[in-house]
C-alpha cells in the first residue's frame with residue numbers, strides 16, 4: 001500500500017492519479033486547508049474518489065494519534081509526503097503555519113515510518129533551499145546553509161531531520177527539490193495561474209525584479225515521472241533536484257502565455273520580493289541516473305495548462 005500526503009494538492013493529486021492508473025492502491029491524507037480555493041482541492045478529490053483503490057482521510061498531519069491509527073490500519077510500504085505549507089511569499093506573513101505543517105507534521109511522518117517499517121519515505125523539499133547561491137546550475141552537493149525565507153528554512157530542516165532518521169534508525173529517505181512545477185490543476189498562487197487569469201480578464205500582472213528572473217519551469221507530468229522513479233528506488237539517504245533540463249527567462253514565459261491566450265499582458269514591473277531569488281536553474285544529472293528525462297517544453301506545457309484553465313473555469 002502506498003500513502004500520499006497532500007493528495008488534494010496540485011502535485012499530490014497528479015502523483016495519486018498516476019499511481020492509481022497503474023494499479024497501485026493509494027491511501028491519501030489531506031486536511032484540505034484554505035491556503036487557496038478549497039473548491040479546487042475538492043474537485044481534484046472528486047476525481048481521485050472515482051478509483052476504487054483510493055481511500056481518503058481528511059485530517060491535519062499534526063494530529064499524531066490519527067496518523068498512527070492510519071499506519072496501524074494498513075501495511076504501508078511506500079510514503080510520498082507532499083503535504084506542506086507551500087509559498088515563499090506567504091511565509092513572510094504566516095510563520096506559525098510553517099512551523100506546524102512543515103516541521104511538526106514532518107516529524108510525525110518520520111516517527112510513523114520509523115515505527116511501522118516503511119520501505120521508502122520520499123518527501124518534498126524545494127529549490128528554495130539554494131537561497132542566494134549564485135553558482136548555476138544548482139547541484140545537490142552545493143551549500144544550502146543560507147536560506148532566505150522561512151519556507152526554505154523549513155524545507156532545509158526537513159532534509160536535516162530526514163538525515164538523522166536515516167542514520168539513526170535506518171529509515172530510507174529521499175528528498176525532492178522541486179523547481180517551479182506547473183501544469184493543469186496547478187496552484188492558484190503560482191505565476192502561470194495568476195498570469196493566465198489576469199491576461200484573460202484584462203487585469204494587470206505584477207512582474208517582479210522588472211522581469212529579470214530565470215526559472216526552471218518543470219511540467220507536472222515530468223515531475224510525477226521523476227517522483228515515481230524515486231519511489232521505486234529506495235536509498236538510505238538521498239536528495240534529488242527535480243527540474244527541467246533548461247531554464248527560461250520570465251519574460252519569455254510571459255510571452256508564451258500571451259501567444260497561447262491570444263492576448264497581450266498588461267504588466268506592472270516591480271522590485272524583487274523579499275525572500276525571492278532571481279534565478280533557479282537545476283542540475284538534474286543525479287535524477288537522470290534513475291532514467292529521469294523531462295520532455296515537456298513550455299510551449300506544450302503552457303498550452304495544456306491554458307486549455308485546462310479555460311475548461312475548468314469556463315472562460
Ligand SMILES: NC(=O)c1ccc[n+]([C@@H]2O[C@H](COP(=O)([O-])OP(=O)(O)OC[C@H]3O[C@@H](n4cnc5c(N)ncnc54)[C@H](O)[C@@H]3O)[C@@H](O)[C@H]2O)c1
Nearest residue numbers: 006008009010011031032033060061083084124178180181
Ligand atoms: N508546486 C511547486 O512548484 C513546488 C516547488 C517546490 C516545492 N514544492 C513542495 O511540494 C509539495 C506539494 O506542493 P503543491 O504545489 O502540490 O502544493 P499544494 O498546496 O497544492 O498541496 C499541498 C497539500 O497539502 C495539504 N496540507 C498542508 N498542510 C497540511 C497538514 N498539516 N496536514 C494535512 N494536509 C496538509 C494542503 O491542504 C494541500 O492540499 C509541498 O511540500 C511544496 O512545498 C512545490
